[in-house]
Amino acid sequence: MTDLFDFDKPARYAVMGNPIQHSKSPRIHSLFAQQTGQNIEYSAIQVDPGGLEQAIGNFHASGGKGLNITVPFKRTAWELMDELSERARLAGAVNTILFRNGSSYGDNTDGIGLVRDIRDNHRIDLRGKNILLLGAGGAARGVLEPLLAENPARLVIANRTPDRAKSLAREFGELGEVSGCGLPALMGQRFELVINATAASLAGEIPPLPVNLLTGDSYCYDMMYGMEPTPFMRWAEQHGAAKTVDGLGMLVEQAAESFYLWRGVRPVTGAVINTLRHELGQHVKG
Numbered sequence: 001m002t003d004l005f006d007f008d009k010p011a012r013y014a015v016m017g018n019p020i021q022h023s024k025s026p027r028i029h030s031l032f033a034q035q036t037g038q039n040i041e042y043s044a045i046q047v048d049p050g051g052l053e054q055a056i057g058n059f060h061a062s063g064g065k066g067l068n069i070t071v072p073f074k075r076t077a078w079e080l081m082d083e084l085s086e087r088a089r090l091a092g093a094v095n096t097i098l099f100r101n102g103s104s105y106g107d108n109t110d111g112i113g114l115v116r117d118i119r120d121n122h123r124i125d126l127r128g129k130n131i132l133l134l135g136a137g138g139a140a141r142g143v144l145e146p147l148l149a150e151n152p153a154r155l156v157i158a159n160r161t162p163d164r165a166k167s168l169a170r171e172f173g174e175l176g177e178v179s180g181c182g183l184p185a186l187m188g189q190r191f192e193l194v195i196n197a198t199a200a201s202l203a204g205e206i207p208p209l210p211v212n213l214l215t216g217d218s219y220c221y222d223m224m225y226g227m228e229p230t231p232f233m234r235w236a237e238q239h240g241a242a243k244t245v246d247g248l249g250m251l252v253e254q255a256a257e258s259f260y261l262w263r264g265v266r267p268v269t270g271a272v273i274n275t276l277r278h279e280l281g282q283h284v285k286g
């Protein structure tokens with residue numbers, strides 16, 4: 001095989017997780033590749049528990065250029081990297097790997113994906129806002145630094161287990177006005193933006209929230225998405241939110257940032273988000 005032929009071979013990327021069969025990442029990256037004319041191949045690889053290090057090593061050794069990492073391996077990937085971006089170091093998790101000069105570089109594009117979706121797609125300015133972040137697990141940690149970088153007036157992390165929220169707030173205290181509490185402590189407080197980063201939607205539940213959390217101008221964002229509005233989105237609509245949004249846009253935006261890291265080309269995301277909404281069977285607004 002000569003270099004001439006290698007030149008025409010697609011560059012190989014994949015997403016690793018477990019389960020992986022319902023991942024939208026192959027579809028999203030193939031839409032990005034079509035749109036930008038990039039010659040890539042992107043597959044989904046299911047990895048057994050304990051098998052991530054070997055799976056990453058095999059993919060790299062076989063000439064793969066980069067990976068996305070999803071549930072439940074983002075933390076393990078973070079531990080395995082040769083190098084980390086600053087935002088991945090703070091997030092404590094890696095969702096994007098770039099192989100370069102024989103070593104692995106781990107990044108985390110989830111937080112910037114959330115911020116771009118809220119700020120650029122939904123045109124909600126985060127500066128000076130009162131923001132409530134529900135949850136204190138990996139998903140919440142992953143978005144804290146980019147949210148604080150937008151200079152909200154204050155960011156409150158509230159969690160079922162209050163100590164996790166308090167310790168997360170302490171860890172990020174130098175980056176902005178952030179505090180942590182339990183859910184009952186939200187009583188009597190109001191927020192302009194409420195972001196659900198708990199895993200409660202997965203079980204069809206919502207965290208127990210006080211009734212007067214929202215004003216008529218409040219926005220509610222669920223980092224989850226599905227065919228139907230999530231339980232948190234339903235709660236938000238019932239409690240007077242001005243707008244409720246699911247996490248599909250965040251998914252596409254984090255993928256776009258990975259694509260940019262790998263290929264140096266930034267895809268246009270709006271049309272891809274709409275395509276996915278149609279394919280999910282969601283009603284496309286506006």
Ligand code: ATR
Nearest residue numbers: 135136137138139140160161198199200205206207
């Ligand atoms: P992830 O990486 O998805 O954030 P995680 O680290 O297990 O996963 O964190 C899950 C988060 O969802 C936690 O904040 C958890 O609250 P606890 O810290 O009290 O466990 C929250 N969570 C999960 N199910 C919930 C529910 N039914 N009601 C409220 N919070 C819930």
